[in-house]
Amino acid sequence: MLCLTGFPLGGGSAGCNALYQLSKRGVKAVLLERSKLTAGTTWHTAGLIWRLRPNDVEIQLLRSTRDLLTKLESETGLDPGWINNGGLYLANNKERLNEYSRLATVGHSFGIDSTIVSPEEAKKLFPLLDENVIHGGLYCPGDGVVDPAMLCTALTRSASKSGGQVIENCPVQNILTGKNGFGSKKVTGVTTSYGVIKTNCVANCSGSGKGKADFPSDFADKSPNEAAGYSTIAEHILKFEEIKSLPRGVKIRRLDEEMD
Ligand SMILES: Cc1cc2nc3c(=O)[nH]c(=O)nc-3n(C[C@H](O)[C@H](O)[C@H](O)COP(=O)(O)OP(=O)(O)OC[C@H]3O[C@@H](n4cnc5c(N)ncnc54)[C@H](O)[C@@H]3O)c2cc1C
Numbered sequence: 001m002l003c004l005t006g007f008p009l010g011g012g013s014a015g016c017n018a019l020y021q022l023s024k025r026g027v028k029a030v031l032l033e034r035s036k037l038t039a040g041t042t043w044h045t046a047g048l049i050w051r052l053r054p055n056d057v058e059i060q061l062l063r064s065t066r067d068l069l070t071k072l073e074s075e076t077g078l079d080p081g082w083i084n085n086g087g088l089y090l091a092n093n094k095e096r097l098n099e100y101s102r103l104a105t106v107g108h109s110f111g112i113d114s115t116i117v118s119p120e121e122a123k124k125l126f127p128l129l130d131e132n133v134i135h136g137g138l139y140c141p142g143d144g145v146v147d148p149a150m151l152c153t154a155l156t157r158s159a160s161k162s163g164g165q166v167i168e169n170c171p172v173q174n175i176l177t178g179k180n181g182f183g184s185k186k187v188t189g190v191t192t193s194y195g196v197i198k199t200n201c202v203a204n205c206s207g208s209g210k211g212k213a214d215f216p217s218d219f220a221d222k223s224p225n226e227a228a229g230y231s232t233i234a235e236h237i238l239k240f241e242e243i244k245s246l247p248r249g250v251k252i253r254r255l256d257e258e259m260d
Pocket of ligand 1: 009010011012013014015032033034035036037038039040041042043044045046047048049170171172173205206207208
């Protein structure tokens with residue numbers, strides 16, 4: 001039986017980040033993954049880092065993620081697969097462009113550089129665009145894309161140098177609870193297929209959708225996304241052959257024609 005203080009559950013981008021952050025701060029942490037690292041949604045992700053989001057918390061989380069990505073290699077010697085190719089949000093109408101202006105203002109207050117661009121300027125950034133069908137865009141030069149598997153490897157290897165540990169093929173079956181001195185509920189351990197592990201702290205990073213945790217517990221009967229009020233929808237993923245003629249460089253996003 002082990003006695004631990006910090007305990008990410010789930011080896012996706014959230015769990016690997018939690019392990020990295022805890023280990024860096026000297027917390028003895030162990031990540032339990034029921035399958036292999038990145039086996040959940042993280043395996044599918046395109047890894048696009050768009051920092052300008054409609055709420056302050058997301059903006060700050062994405063800003064610190066992006067800052068970590070830019071320094072992780074020099075800090076750990078491991079390439080997280082970060083490419084700073086910039087992001088261009090396209091607007092089909094003036095209402096969307098107004099929204100982008102507001103996003104840019106909020107972003108500036110958090111130190112995120114961005115500019116509103118005309119259809120012609122957008123075309124210069126991404127030459128395949130038809131400037132006649134867009135109203136303009138918001139260009140965020142510091143955004144980019146990360147390889148999720150490389151990132152999780154860099155985070156967990158770095159964590160292991162600070163004492164963090166990863167245990168794969170170790171499903172958590174239950175989170176055990178007891179009472180503290182004031183009669184409030186507290187975590188006392190987790191049950192795994194290998195037995196009970198004592199801990200006073202669990203970070204539920206078990207994802208959503210197919211990665212959803214499958215254990216009963218009054219602390220974690222819902223995945224983090226469900227607990228936050230998001231519901232899971234079916235995922236459909238299309239894979240294409242590489243189109244060699246596509247220009248490399250800035251990534252584009254068209255919010256008017258996607259579900260977010
Ligand atoms: C097609 C697609 C494209 C996307 N593109 C982007 C993008 O460009 N940019 C972006 O920011 N986001 C994107 N996302 C979203 C992003 O991928 C997810 O938000 C993120 O990967 C979720 O990570 P996670 O660690 O929370 O969950 P997951 O990656 O699902 O990890 C959860 C882990 O917990 C493990 N687990 C579950 N139950 C247990 C248990 N009982 N015991 C132990 N382990 C358990 C699972 O096996 C899994 O490995 C995309 C998602 C999809 C599907």
